[in-house]
């Protein structure tokens with residue numbers, strides 16, 4: 001993975017840049033290397049880079065002034081929330097300002113009658129749910145990192161969680177944002193109402209990985225807490241049987257609140273870590289959670305149990321009470337740290353596949369383990385086909401990081417080959433940037449980059465992320481029409 | 495001239511040809527919503543109805559792909575046969591402009607990002623639009639998104655195309671998320687509430703744990719027009735709360751809602767067919783607001799602002815209103831003369847924040863009154879830059895959304 005060559009002129013002007021930014025955000029500029037160290041990586045710790053300077057603004061006006069200044073002086077900017085990105089989205093640039101949004105940490109408005117909350121982007125995901133809990137509401141998308149990650153980061157990554165099959169990703173739960181463009185202009189997209197007309201720019205800003213603008217306020221939809229929830233643990237002797245069971249549950253018209261799968265290595269790691277009571281003698285374990293009115297949950301639990309039996313489940317246990325339900329989840333939610341205990345380092349992959357291809361993908365992954373000489377543990381948002389293979393490696397052993405990267409790339413290529421995608425919820429960042437070509441043609445990517453050109457034609461916001469090659473907007477804007485002649489019969493290519 | 499491609503390659507050639515000629519195209523699927531938006535001057539009609547058919551349907555993966563010219567009715571029949579549905583409950587608005595029932599295509603539904611009463615629970619068309627194959631205004635065919643329900647790879651261009659009214663790309667292939675159809679549906683009716691009290695009751699219902707999937711209010715004059723006997727004979731305003739799901743659950747939740755909301759108001763319950771019929775009327779609007787000479791506005795505001803906006807308009811013009819989305823969606827029928835109520839409606843909406851779309855008015859009115867809510871300068875300029883990127887020569891539905899888009 002290579003980042004764009006830093007601009008020597010910018011590096012040479014560092015002192016002047018620091019001084020100018022300190023005038024805009026008094027007391028909010030960090031330029032001492034030891035103090036900047038905490039910002040040199042996000043949760044994709046394999047990659048590290050010290051930023052040019054760190055700026056921590058507190059108001060929209062300051063963000064606007066910083067961006068306006070950087071735009072005028074052609075200085076790059078990398079926005080950052082809590083730095084939990086698993087794709088390197090917040091990885092700093094040597095010649096870029098790291099714009100930390102942590103001080104935007106206030107809940108601005110809670111409106112139970114309209115079921116919305118307006119918050120600043122640095123509020124944590126869980127912080128929103130906590131702020132509305134006393135009213136009986138919560139914010140539905142629940143990434144496992146929810147105690148730490150910010151809603152601004154969630155918006156940028158379009159984050160999901162175990163409940164997103166039923167309740168949607170971030171994009172389905174955000175109604176509006178205030179966005180500062182690289183020019184310093186402030187626009188409001190959406191609001192407290194649904195489906196603002198005009199181009200759905202909110203829809204593209206969500207998931208834009210910090211490349212289109214800096215989010216300074218977010219309006220989210222909040223939901224009434226489900227009246228009850230119960231979970232069932234279901235063990236299978238093969239991953240095929242578990243996959244069949246998932247398909248049959250959905251085919252029966254049931255959309256569970258959560259439906260997670262773990263393979264044997266993940267089950268063992270989690271069980272050793274939190275003692276959730278998982279069976280050790282199964283190849284695949286499902287956690288299926290039903291939520292809603294008790295009458296509905298009881299009814300559906302019965303249906304799920306019957307389906308699981310018919311699909312050859314070798315063990316089933318329904319949570320008897322809230323404590324047991326939480327124990328079932330504790331193992332799954334701690335799967336990443338659990339794997340962190342059995343391996344010095346791990347890469348968390350994030351491809352999505354059509355669920356029916358799961359058995360062949362798992363088989364191929366076993367072959368890759370041998371080929372790359374590394375082990376993998378799998379956790380899986382089974383309902384929507386989102387795989388999280390955790391590749392175990394040791395960065396201190398020469399060559400293992402490179403082998404882990406190659407293994408990960410092979411897995412993602414396989415996901416695309418079977419009809420899936422490179423990333424289901426963690427974003428492209430730097431991690432999957434160079435694989436974009438396996439999923440999209442040059443023409444496809446050019447159309448995506450043209451959207452970027454409408455927002456940030458100089459490519460100053462988070463460059464080096466998402467797109468494998470940085471085309472100049474002037475080049476992308478050129479129309480391929482000459483002298484009235486058509487570029488047919490074949491489709492035009494760049 | 496009518497251009498009617500029968501495959502994607504021909505479509506790309508035709509758009510490239512129009513680009514070379516600088517010839518603006520009007521894109522139509524079923525042609526049902528041609529009356530929506532600003533009148534356009536185009537040199538040819540690009541008719542996509544020849545690109546029809548479901549190309550992939552995997553019920554247990556919850557995805558369906560189809561050519562964009564496929565009739566929505568055909569898709570709905572295909573998914574219904576597997577006990578599934580398009581959860582955003584696409585309305586059939588064609589009859590508002592005099593088109594036949596059931597003539598719209600999936601491409602048109604997505605391009606206008608319409609959604610019915612279940613919007614409040616399940617999202618809009620944009621939330622179910624997973625993948626697109628399209629030809630942009632540069633005459634190039636490309637794809638965006640994917641064929642799985644969870645995907646964040648690259649920008650979510652499907653969202654951009656949903657609601658772009660054919661001004662950015664001509665869609666020819668789409669992939670949608672489908673969901674299981676609920677086993678049972680029932681509706682609790684509260685009778686005789688004023689709009690403010692009705693919207694408060696709907697907020698209480700939507701704020702409860704009963705997973706309400708429809709929340710509408712019909713003033714007495716609209717209720718009287720319903721084909722559902724219980725509603726028509728109520729002789730009063732009708733506030734409707736829909737509950738869907740497995741049988742036992744629906745019964746319990748309806749009882750609880752009646753208990754919670756019914757106090758002080760007369761309540762009734764609609765089961766199965768009658769419930770479906772009422773929500774079809776709310777979804778499609780035309781039978782509840784039948785005066786074809788009236789101008790029709792579709793207003794989206796925060797739900798608690800709905801009654802005040804409706805009242806502000808009604809105070810200054812003869813108005814009929816249908817409330818959906820818990821009060822957040824207003825269908826306002828006002829006299830179609832003059833500016834079709836634009837000054838009044840937009841002032842009322844701007845006072846609280848939201849948008850007002852002039853859905854139906856004479857072409858002459860729509861030529862001078864912007865049908866889509868005017869945007870602040872920075873946002874309008876950004877939208878213009880997006881158009882510049884996808885359709886620099888303004889050949890795809892130019893001017894339909896705004897003069898410069």
Ligand SMILES: Cc1cc2nc3c(=O)[nH]c(=O)nc-3n(C[C@H](O)[C@H](O)[C@H](O)COP(=O)(O)OP(=O)(O)OC[C@H]3O[C@@H](n4cnc5c(N)ncnc54)[C@H](O)[C@@H]3O)c2cc1C
Pocket residue numbers: 042043078079080081082083084085086088089090101121142143144145148149150151152153154155156157158159160161162209210211213214215216336425426462
């Ligand atoms: C243990 C662990 C578990 C995780 N589990 C999940 C999970 O279940 N589901 C899931 O989807 N993700 C998960 N993640 C990934 C990560 O938490 C999410 O991507 C999260 O949304 C990142 O938020 P953040 O505040 O940390 O953002 P950062 O990591 O700081 O930044 C992420 C991206 O957002 C941009 N950004 C941040 N703030 C702004 C802003 N205000 N304006 C514009 N751009 C901004 C940055 O430039 C960067 O591109 C997990 C991560 C960890 C470490």
